[in-house]
Amino acid sequence: MMYLSLFLFVITVYSLISTNATYVVNRYDDIECNLxxxxxxxxxxxxxxxxxxxxxxxxxxxxxxxxxxxxxxxxxxxxxxxxxxxxxxxxxxxxxxxxxxxxxxVTTEEVEVPHWVRGLESVVMLSPRQKNIAVIGLGTSVSTPPDGITAEIIVISSFKELENTDDKYIKGKIVLFDAHYVTYGDTVIYRSQGASKASKKGAVASLIRSITPFSIYSPHTGAQFYEANVTKIPTAAITLEDADLLRRLQDDGEKIIINIKMFSTYDQKKSRNTIVDLxxxxxxxxxxxxxxxxxxxxxxxxxxxxxxxxxxxxxxxxxxxxxxxxxxxxxxxxxxxxxxxxxxxxxxxxxxxxxxxxxxxxxxxxxxxxxxxxxxxxxxxxxxxxxxxxxxxxxxxxxxxxxxxxxxxxxxxxxxxxxxxxxxxxxxxxxxxxxxxxxxxxxxxxxxxxxxxxxxxxxxxxxxxxxxxxxxx
Ligand SMILES: [Zn+2]
Structure with missing residues (x-):
């Protein structure tokens, strides 16, 4: 009985919405509809x-x-x-x-959620000249040692370029992913996966050019995810302006050395989804x-x-x-x-x-x-x-x-x-x-x-x- 009425209901609904029973499930941008x-x-x-x-x-x-x-x-x-x-x-x-x-x-449903708390963060360029660099850590980044990490920077444009660079040029360095914004979807992979990819090649920290098409010296944060079994390295975003500066310095053959300090804590807490019904x-x-x-x-x-x-x-x-x-x-x-x-x-x-x-x-x-x-x-x-x-x-x-x-x-x-x-x-x-x-x-x-x-x-x-x-x- 239940099945029969359900069947009749489905048939009725279907016959109301469509004049043509041969529709296939598909996605179109311009669709011809026969409602x-x-x-x-x-x-x-x-x-x-x-x-x-x-x-x-x-x-x-x-x-x-x-x-x-x-x-x-x-x-x-x-x-x-x-x-x-x-x-x-x-x-x-x-x-x-x-x-x-x-x-x-109105009701709520409890959820266990990550609780990552940003502490002090700083990046200072030490060579070829002294300059403070605006920085913002990426979510779930690990901390540096108390004195930070002092290392040479290598500016890389893409994952492909990283792959094609011999490990010996990456080992012990800080990778800056200088990927220019195309669309959010195309560019955000450098934020979400950059640290893991750089770590696998032996980098000690990684930075990204902020995922934005426009900047008045603003660093932009966001989520990043360490792959399993990869050494977790500190990771942060810098501004478009500083990414461009570091790129120009590298292109001019300068050796760029920075000190990066990042501190954070990470645990789990309870939160809630909130549901409001009419x-x-x-x-x-x-x-x-x-x-x-x-x-x-x-x-x-x-x-x-x-x-x-x-x-x-x-x-x-x-x-x-x-x-x-x-x-x-x-x-x-x-x-x-x-x-x-x-x-x-x-x-x-x-x-x-x-x-x-x-x-x-x-x-x-x-x-x-x-x-x-x-x-x-x-x-x-x-x-x-x-x-x-x-x-x-x-x-x-x-x-x-x-x-x-x-x-x-x-x-x-x-x-x-x-x-x-x-x-x-x-x-x-x-x-x-x-x-x-x-x-x-x-x-x-x-x-x-x-x-x-x-x-x-x-x-x-x-x-x-x-x-x-x-x-x-
Ligand atoms: Zn959002």
Whole structure:
């Protein structure tokens, strides 16, 4: 009986979304969709409610209030590194704020997280002349001995060049990876893997050119991972300006000697993922997840990464509840903990809920800025992308749809399991200027842009959670 009704339900849903039963699961950038006219009509009928949601947020003060709550949060807690007491206090604050805003369905799930604490760090060039070099250690870097490490620098452009350099030129030296920014994905490997690769060739420490296309002498931190069975060497980032200087000195045949001192501690602590539910009125077990991470690096204020994405995701169930708009399915906001050290909170959630993944209808994340919104980067089957593309038509001109294949950071773990999902597309060309640096403060944000993102995020989530069809796998 159960199987028969499930079968009939699947058939009904499928016949509603598609006029053509031969779709294959695939990814396209320009897709030809054959959605049924009834579904297109149904989606179009959401125009009024999406306009209401966006008007309430943009023009009737809800967005302004949210922005004040956001800037108060950022100024009260500042940086919220994984494992810190500040992060836990900021989580408590968001729980209280949820309840104060009239939504009581807020829970947390405990997660064991890394707690790496930066101590004193310095780099001084000793030869060919004395100069202080701005430095920031990379997450989980080991310390140097108390007097630091004094050694010659060798400037290397790429892993390929490192591989092709005889070990004897690397042994006992400090490798500087001077890889110029192409895209974040292409360049970040020097941060995440550089220390291990340099160590295998006999280096005693490693530095990277900061992963950013632009600098006013700003070093940028981030996660790095030691491979198993590799000697752990201290590793840090320097500015584009100093990387260029050291490159020029090497090209001129100078012998460059530096002293690097780095101190840190590393242990494990407990943290929490925070879950805020607006229960669905017809299918509460089915989830449309909207998310951002609440932790940040230990520099700057974590306003952009990811205070903005966290606040607009938190705001989605809160504002819909205030507007008394309950969708068919549950809208679940998740404030991931400990994203920065390597998606620790998201991995814990996936693990804990591994047997209920079929309940996740769609998963969204904003972790690439909350500048002026453009649309969604969508991962999923062709038909999933056709439905989301149809929904986006309600939001013109915020109707761009891209298909990078890997939207978001935390949600990649879910998308890789075949769950359709999307990240917020926004005009974030300057995102990596500030990312993981002291520059990530409220000054980067603009109220009108963040409010526009929040309005779009809430309204698009509402439609996906309420339409008569699930987003197919
Ligand atoms: Zn982030």
């Amino acid at each position: 049924k006219p009834e579904l297109i009509k149904e989606i179009a009928s959401y125009k009024n409610v999406t306009r209401t949601i966006m008007d309430e947020i943009i023009s009737n003060g809800y967005g302004r209030t949210m922005y004040k709550q956001y800037s108060d949060f950022i100024d009260t807690f500042g940086a919220r590194p994984s494992g810190s007491i500040t992060l836990e206090k900021s989580i408590d604050h968001m729980i209280n704020l949820t309840i104060e805003n009239g939504l009581n369905d 229960k669905g009125k017809e299918q509460p077990e089915k989830l449309v997840i909207v998310s951002g991470h609440i932790d940040s690096w230990d520099v700057g204020q974590g306003a952009m990464d990811d205070g903005g994405g966290m606040i607009i995701s938190w705001f989605t169930p809160v504002i819909l509840n205030l507007l008394q708009l309950k969708p068919r399915r549950t809208i679940r906001a998740i404030l991931w903990t400990s994203e920065e050290p390597g998606l620790i909170g998201a991995a814990a959630y996936l693990n804990k809920h591994i047997h209920e993944l079929s309940n996740i209808n769609f998963i969204m994340e904003s972790d690439e800025g909350t500048f002026s919104p453009r649309g969604l980067d969508v991962a999923g089957s062709k038909i999933a992308r056709c439905i989301v593309g149809e929904v986006l038509k309600l939001f013109s001109p915020i109707d761009e749809m891209t298909n990078s294949g890997g939207p978001g950071s935390d949600i990649t773990l879910f998308v890789n399991k075949g769950i359709p999902g999307a990240s917020l597309l926004n005009k974030n060309e300057r995102y990596f200027w500030f990312h993981h640096s002291e520059g990530d403060t409220m000054n980067v944000q603009n109220m009108a842009d963040v409010v526009d993102c929040a309005a779009f995020w809430a309204a698009v989530s509402y439609v996906i959670a309420d339409i008569s069809v699930d987003i197919p796998r």
